[in-house]
Amino acid sequence: MTETAPRPTLEAVAARAGVSRATVSRVVNGAHGVRASLAERVRRAVEELGYVPNQAARSLVTRRHDAVAVVVAEPETRVFADPFFALQLRGISKELTAHDCQLVLLLTEGRDDHARVGRYLAGGHVDGALVFSLHLDDPLPGLIRSAGVPTVFGGRPGWSDGTGDVLHVDCDNRGGARAAVRHLLALGRRRIGHITGPLDQTSAVDRLDGFRDALPGADPDLVVEGDFTPAGGERAMRALLDRCPGLDAVFAANDLSASGALRVLRERGLRVPEDVAVVGFDDMLPVAEQTHPPLTTVRQDIEHMGRLMARLLLRRLAREQTGQDPQDAAPRSVVLPTTLVRRASA
Amino acid sequence: MTETAPRPTLEAVAARAGVSRATVSRVVNGAHGVRASLAERVRRAVEELGYVPNQAARSLVTRRHDAVAVVVAEPETRVFADPFFALQLRGISKELTAHDCQLVLLLTEGRDDHARVGRYLAGGHVDGALVFSLHLDDPLPGLIRSAGVPTVFGGRPGWSDGTGDVLHVDCDNRGGARAAVRHLLALGRRRIGHITGPLDQTSAVDRLDGFRDALPGADPDLVVEGDFTPAGGERAMRALLDRCPGLDAVFAANDLSASGALRVLRERGLRVPEDVAVVGFDDMLPVAEQTHPPLTTVRQDIEHMGRLMARLLLRRLAREQTGQDPQDAAPRSVVLPTTLVRRASA
Numbered sequence: 001m002t003e004t005a006p007r008p009t010l011e012a013v014a015a016r017a018g019v020s021r022a023t024v025s026r027v028v029n030g031a032h033g034v035r036a037s038l039a040e041r042v043r044r045a046v047e048e049l050g051y052v053p054n055q056a057a058r059s060l061v062t063r064r065h066d067a068v069a070v071v072v073a074e075p076e077t078r079v080f081a082d083p084f085f086a087l088q089l090r091g092i093s094k095e096l097t098a099h100d101c102q103l104v105l106l107l108t109e110g111r112d113d114h115a116r117v118g119r120y121l122a123g124g125h126v127d128g129a130l131v132f133s134l135h136l137d138d139p140l141p142g143l144i145r146s147a148g149v150p151t152v153f154g155g156r157p158g159w160s161d162g163t164g165d166v167l168h169v170d171c172d173n174r175g176g177a178r179a180a181v182r183h184l185l186a187l188g189r190r191r192i193g194h195i196t197g198p199l200d201q202t203s204a205v206d207r208l209d210g211f212r213d214a215l216p217g218a219d220p221d222l223v224v225e226g227d228f229t230p231a232g233g234e235r236a237m238r239a240l241l242d243r244c245p246g247l248d249a250v251f252a253a254n255d256l257s258a259s260g261a262l263r264v265l266r267e268r269g270l271r272v273p274e275d276v277a278v279v280g281f282d283d284m285l286p287v288a289e290q291t292h293p294p295l296t297t298v299r300q301d302i303e304h305m306g307r308l309m310a311r312l313l314l315r316r317l318a319r320e321q322t323g324q325d326p327q328d329a330a331p332r333s334v335v336l337p338t339t340l341v342r343r344a345s346a
Numbered sequence: 347m348t349e350t351a352p353r354p355t356l357e358a359v360a361a362r363a364g365v366s367r368a369t370v371s372r373v374v375n376g377a378h379g380v381r382a383s384l385a386e387r388v389r390r391a392v393e394e395l396g397y398v399p400n401q402a403a404r405s406l407v408t409r410r411h412d413a414v415a416v417v418v419a420e421p422e423t424r425v426f427a428d429p430f431f432a433l434q435l436r437g438i439s440k441e442l443t444a445h446d447c448q449l450v451l452l453l454t455e456g457r458d459d460h461a462r463v464g465r466y467l468a469g470g471h472v473d474g475a476l477v478f479s480l481h482l483d484d485p486l487p488g489l490i491r492s493a494g495v496p497t498v499f500g501g502r503p504g505w506s507d508g509t510g511d512v513l514h515v516d517c518d519n520r521g522g523a524r525a526a527v528r529h530l531l532a533l534g535r536r537r538i539g540h541i542t543g544p545l546d547q548t549s550a551v552d553r554l555d556g557f558r559d560a561l562p563g564a565d566p567d568l569v570v571e572g573d574f575t576p577a578g579g580e581r582a583m584r585a586l587l588d589r590c591p592g593l594d595a596v597f598a599a600n601d602l603s604a605s606g607a608l609r610v611l612r613e614r615g616l617r618v619p620e621d622v623a624v625v626g627f628d629d630m631l632p633v634a635e636q637t638h639p640p641l642t643t644v645r646q647d648i649e650h651m652g653r654l655m656a657r658l659l660l661r662r663l664a665r666e667q668t669g670q671d672p673q674d675a676a677p678r679s680v681v682l683p684t685t686l687v688r689r690a691s692a
Contacts, residue, residue: 067466076439076449080432089453093422097455102466103422105451107435109443120413120448125471146396 008049017045067102069126076107091306118143136200171300176338177210180279189249195236197253233260255280277346293344354395362391413448415472422453437652464489482546517646522684523556526625535595541582543599579606601626623692639690
């Protein structure tokens with residue numbers, strides 16, 4: 001399997017069908033104006049010989065590969081450790097597969113490799129790209145723009161391309177965070193801390209804004225930056241308890257950091273929710289159900305967001321292919337609502 | 347970011363550098379025989395304009411993309427649920443990144459999509475492929491062969507391409523299984539059951555052969571087919587206990603199915619290892635350390651196997667590129683040793 005097996009050529013197909021090379025090429029590339037009986041002969045020859053058109057050559061004409069790249073702007077270790085990405089990929093995979101479109105996941109060891117990802121995207125190997133988990137100083141958006149591939153982003157972009165037309169899918173991070181904190185206030189909690197996500201991501205910034213909406217003028221000591229991981233949640237929870245021993249509630253920017261916070265509270269002998277109430281974000285299952293106690297959290301439908309990203313991109317590609325103006329009645333960015341899910345932790 | 351941004355063309359670079367289109371093309375494609383001062387001017391123009399050569403066009407000449415596809419012949423749900431794949435991908439990713447080679451993971455919803463994977467591989471988008479978790483009736487090997495891309499397989503292939511030269515990396519599945527069962531015999535166990543993996547995979551077949559090597563003429567009732575998942579391990583363990591109530595040991599073909607078997611034994615009130623000793627396979631961490639009790643198992647270095655797969659492929663590609671006969675002093679398939687790791691379960 002390691003040597004290059006001889007592949008049937010266009011010439012071989014032409015000879016078998018008894019037509020010219022140009023005719024085969026036109027049939028293979030879906031051009032019109034080939035007589036039906038000839039086209040049928042070519043198709044039969046293609047099938048009999050198992051001819052696979054060289055897509056590299058074909059793409060010069062059609063620029064269509066029926067493949068979409070997915071880039072998660074995180075090292076592969078995080079892509080596989082955080083179930084958020086698996087859920088979003090599940091939605092994307094289902095939608096692309098339903099359209100017989102190949103999902104091409106471009107993995108990296110980290111941000112240093114993003115220039116290479118940009119080269120692959122620019123290389124004409126995919127029709128479009130879905131990009132998520134961007135950090136603000138990441139060069140990817142610029143690389144993608146010069147690659148010239150239609151792209152849909154997961155999460156509100158933290159930059160502008162000047163046209164205001166960066167297609168994206170997001171959830172109502174700010175409104176969801178506001179609802180979480182208001183729920184804690186309604187429970188009578190008065191010293192409410194916040195474990196943020198990494199503040200170079202718009203989802204984390206928007207959730208922090210929602211926290212501040214509900215608690216204007218909150219003590220800055222009550223906000224500690226986390227990184228959306230359980231270990232980051234543990235670190236931030238320890239810092240919060242050291243700074244504010246009278247803390248009676250915590251809003252964590254995602255369920256994984258909430259799970260870390262719960263472990264530290266148990267370790268310190270604090271009861272949840274009696275001493276400290278905890279609310280997360282995501283409603284990531286099974287995480288949110290398996291914490292002790294089960295987690296009250298803000299639900300967003302992650303798999304559905306993945307589906308919508310893929311759907312938006314496929315519609316844009318279809319409009320471009322049929323020559324419709326992509327600006328006219330084009331698909332628009334989507335912001336999905338969130339809902340508070342009450343379990344035992346608050 | 348959604349519209350196709352104008353991309354600087356070869357013509358623009360030629361105009362900027364004050365040279366012909368052909369000269370730019372030769373410099374960009376790394377051809378020799380361009381005067382150094384001219385080449386330098388072209389390179390400067392390429393950089394100033396942010397020109398990215400169209401790889402689709404370039405690949406027609408060079409057939410090099412510095413990208414390698416990885417295909418796991420399982421649905422994406424299993425790829426993300428089984429840590430085995432994350433570990434193997436980790437090794438592959440480290441090795442490819444060290445060579446500035448892009449890892450292109452082709453995800454699918456299942457076997458029905460493998461024809462599309464074959465088309466992507468045949469399309470000239472990657473230099474080679476790494477393929478693992480193949481099942482015996484999968485059409486992928488045939489599709490890959492007609493795609494003509496150099497390939498390294500993870501796991502002994504269950505077919506022959508006629509040349510006996512299917513490059514692969516595997517561990518000593520049969521020897522490891524034999525050692526596991528001999529360890530149970532040495533502990534004085536006499537009614538030893540086996541939970542196999544899916545028997546359309548050579549790793550599962552080889553481990554079953556190792557079990558039979560150590561226990562020739564074993565009662566067929568003592569062998570139940572699993573599927574390498576915890577749920578499959580539970581089902582198989584229940585079947586074993588129903589058939590052979592006097593069972594005093596189990597060898598499970600991987601750690602995930604051993605973890606399912608341990609849950610069923612606990613459920614039935616059987617003590618491990620006092621009543622039933624259990625041995626797994628993989629030494630998958632943290633799984634093997636976090637079972638109750640911690641698992642005695644056969645260790646294989648999964649991440650290292652991933653690295654070796656990538657290394658073998660890159661060497662083969664380098665030989666082809668430099669025009670060396672790939673058969674002569676070529677890299678050879680590798681079978682890695684296994685070791686028994688003793689913990690509390692046997």
